[in-house]
Amino acid sequence: MRRTLLFAVLGMLAAAGTARADGETVAVFTKNQTNPFFAAERVGAERAAAAMGAHVIQYVPTKPDSIPEQLSEIDDVVVKKPSAVVFVPVDYKAMVPGVQRLNAAGIPVVNITDRSAGGDFVAFVGASDYEIAKMTARRLMHALGGKGKVIILEGVRGALTAQDRLRGFKDAIAENPGVTLVASQPGNYQRLQGMQVMENLLQAHPDVDGVLAANDAMAIGALDALADSGHSAQVIGINATREAIDAIKAGKMLASGDYNGFLQGCIGTMIALRAARHESVPKSVALPVVVVDKSNYQPYAVPVEKRACPKWEDVPQH
Amino acid sequence: MSRALAQLLARVLAVLALCAVLALLSDVFLTRGNIVNVLRQTSLLFFLASGLTLVVLTAGLDLSVGANISLAACVAGTAMKATGEPLLGAALGLGIGAAVGLCNGLMVALLRIPSFIATYGMLWVLQGAAYAYMAGQPVYGFPRAFRLIGVGTVGGIPVPILLMAAVLALGSVFTARTIWGQQIYAIGANATAARLSGVPVKRRLILVYLLSGATTGLAALIFLARLNSAEADIGGELTLPAIAAVLIGGASLFGGVGSLFGTFIGALLLTLVLNGMNLLEVDARWQPFVTGAIILAAVWIDMRTGRMFAARAEKGG
Numbered sequence: 034m035r036r037t038l039l040f041a042v043l044g045m046l047a048a049a050g051t052a053r054a055d056g057e058t059v060a061v062f063t064k065n066q067t068n069p070f071f072a073a074e075r076v077g078a079e080r081a082a083a084a085m086g087a088h089v090i091q092y093v094p095t096k097p098d099s100i101p102e103q104l105s106e107i108d109d110v111v112v113k114k115p116s117a118v119v120f121v122p123v124d125y126k127a128m129v130p131g132v133q134r135l136n137a138a139g140i141p142v143v144n145i146t147d148r149s150a151g152g153d154f155v156a157f158v159g160a161s162d163y164e165i166a167k168m169t170a171r172r173l174m175h176a177l178g179g180k181g182k183v184i185i186l187e188g189v190r191g192a193l194t195a196q197d198r199l200r201g202f203k204d205a206i207a208e209n210p211g212v213t214l215v216a217s218q219p220g221n222y223q224r225l226q227g228m229q230v231m232e233n234l235l236q237a238h239p240d241v242d243g244v245l246a247a248n249d250a251m252a253i254g255a256l257d258a259l260a261d262s263g264h265s266a267q268v269i270g271i272n273a274t275r276e277a278i279d280a281i282k283a284g285k286m287l288a289s290g291d292y293n294g295f296l297q298g299c300i301g302t303m304i305a306l307r308a309a310r311h312e313s314v315p316k317s318v319a320l321p322v323v324v325v326d327k328s329n330y331q332p333y334a335v336p337v338e339k340r341a342c343p344k345w346e347d348v349p350q351h
Numbered sequence: 352m353s354r355a356l357a358q359l360l361a362r363v364l365a366v367l368a369l370c371a372v373l374a375l376l377s378d379v380f381l382t383r384g385n386i387v388n389v390l391r392q393t394s395l396l397f398f399l400a401s402g403l404t405l406v407v408l409t410a411g412l413d414l415s416v417g418a419n420i421s422l423a424a425c426v427a428g429t430a431m432k433a434t435g436e437p438l439l440g441a442a443l444g445l446g447i448g449a450a451v452g453l454c455n456g457l458m459v460a461l462l463r464i465p466s467f468i469a470t471y472g473m474l475w476v477l478q479g480a481a482y483a484y485m486a487g488q489p490v491y492g493f494p495r496a497f498r499l500i501g502v503g504t505v506g507g508i509p510v511p512i513l514l515m516a517a518v519l520a521l522g523s524v525f526t527a528r529t530i531w532g533q534q535i536y537a538i539g540a541n542a543t544a545a546r547l548s549g550v551p552v553k554r555r556l557i558l559v560y561l562l563s564g565a566t567t568g569l570a571a572l573i574f575l576a577r578l579n580s581a582e583a584d585i586g587g588e589l590t591l592p593a594i595a596a597v598l599i600g601g602a603s604l605f606g607g608v609g610s611l612f613g614t615f616i617g618a619l620l621l622t623l624v625l626n627g628m629n630l631l632e633v634d635a636r637w638q639p640f641v642t643g644a645i646i647l648a649a650v651w652i653d654m655r656t657g658r659m660f661a662a663r664a665e666k667g668g
Contacts, residue, residue, distance in 0.1 A: 067584040072487030095479065097584060190635045219635040223588070224578055229392050233629035236385040237377065257579060261502050276491050276580065
């Protein structure tokens with residue numbers, strides 16, 4: 034019995050080995066195993082690769098956003114020489130030497146999500162944090178009728194995404210002279226901190242009308258803080274996570290800007306494989322901003338596992 | 352006045368000094384709402400740090416508490432989501448927390464692995480298990496009955512604060528008034544002497560790590576109920592603040608010194624810093640700097656006055 038099992042496993046391994054040797058492989062690098070955004074990106078990559086008859090090998094640091102781990106994973110990939118690489122740098126500056134190693138090995142690399150500060154890329158696929166933040170904030174300004182008091186929950190100070198989102202929020206607020214920004218404090222993209230910071234700020238500003246959170250985790254934390262203390266305010270977030278969509282559906286949350294990890298994973302992998310096959314590819318793909326609210330949440334309520342990648346003709350090209 | 356009492360008094364004074372400054376700078380700091388708010392936030396850190404205090408009393412360290420929260424919360428959360436049974440979730444959370452504590456205790460007491468290394472290894476095992484189990488997805492939306500331990504109130508006082516008071520009272524009686532508690536102090540002061548004087552060192556060490564795991568399981572439940580969500584790294588960033596709360600509270604890494612009340616004060620101080628910065632709207636860029644500066648200032652005040660009180664106490668007889 035045990036021997037049969039052993040042979041079955043060996044057989045499967047051999048099959049996997051030959052399949053891998055025959056087909057193309059795409060090495061996909063993401064930042065961590067904790068953020069659902071990157072999980073969606075990995076699913077998108079798997080989907081696109083499967084549709085094009087290729088395999089994906091996922092590289093995710095065990096310690097979230099670890100620079101040394103991603104660097105050693107790159108060394109691993111340089112030895113294994115996959116057909117192409119889809120790359121999210123854990124740090125947009127610190128990973129440049131790693132990208133140069135991939136370039137030296139002659140592997141085509143597509144940069145997705147966070148734009149690397151250097152290195153050669155076949156293409157960049159991403160969404161603009163600034164635009165997403167500004168458009169989502171405008172949705173809130175509209176709901177407030179252009180007047181009221183608002184609070185910003187910032188991401189991690191120093192992170193590129195947090196700076197751009199903060200700028201987008203502030204520019205949208207500046208367009209509305211009737212809206213006052215009463216506090217802007219960091220919640221570091223964490224739900225617990227988003228909740229606790231909101232609890233603290235509510236002590237000083239119980240009459241707040243709107244909350245602009247730099248991601249959905251903090252937005253949900255803020256919603257909990259508001260509900261627990263018997264206050265109410267319109268809340269927006271960014272990422273269009275399942276939980277935020279549920280809150281939007283239930284009428285608790287106003288809107289969430291969609292960063293669309295699934296699409297980025299799809300399109301990044303499609304471009305990577307096309308480049309490996311020497312087919313034409315766009316130099317950059319900027320995903321259009323979608324603000325998800327009660328009027329258009331339905332497609333987002335479908336789990337990423339059940340979504341399909343777009344056709345190549347439908348990919349926005351620039 | 353004993354030396355320990357003098358130092359505890361100094362520690363309370365350091366926190367009161369910080370409160371006085373905050374009350375002067377912000378007119379909402381001393382409102383009932385904010386005080387309840389601060390205590391409720393303190394409770395999360397306190398639960399995590401309470402069992403850890405016992406470990407530190409034996410000159411050990413438990414680095415696995417944050418990862419233990421992650422795994423216990425994720426398993427309890429998904430179980431409740433699947434079955435809708437609050438009691439099952441609570442039992443799983445406490446059970447996993449305590450089981451992990453027991454493993455730590457067995458490694459430290461029987462296999463004689465230094466606690467730092469045993470619990471550091473455990474940290475990775477637990478964190479890895481949580482990542483694999485959750486596969487990058489959060490779980491959220493738990494039964495209302497379960498959420499009451501996080502968001503409910505009894506007589507106008509939030510449940511987490513009442514639970515904190517209960518753990519603080521029972522724990523203080525346990526450490527200060529029972530033979531087992533005294534034996535824990537004795538192990539930390541001098542393990543060899545404790546063993547020679549008949550203290551069952553191994554069994555007490557296992558107990559201490561077991562309790563640390565159990566309070567961590569409790570913390571995981573309160574977390575789940577408060578946040579109404581769990582993800583694989585929910586507890587990762589809490590280990591260092593928990594250790595800091597224990598040490599700011601006056602416990603020594605060399606063992607034998609410290610108290611649960613001290614740990615409460617330590618957790619309160621760390622919570623007040625965030626509360627104060629939010630109320631005063633300190634610029635985000637400066638918050639880490641201000642956090643560090645306030646902690647150092649408070650500990651300095653505490654040490655100065657503690658020495659002064661102690662010297663006076665000794666002079667007085």
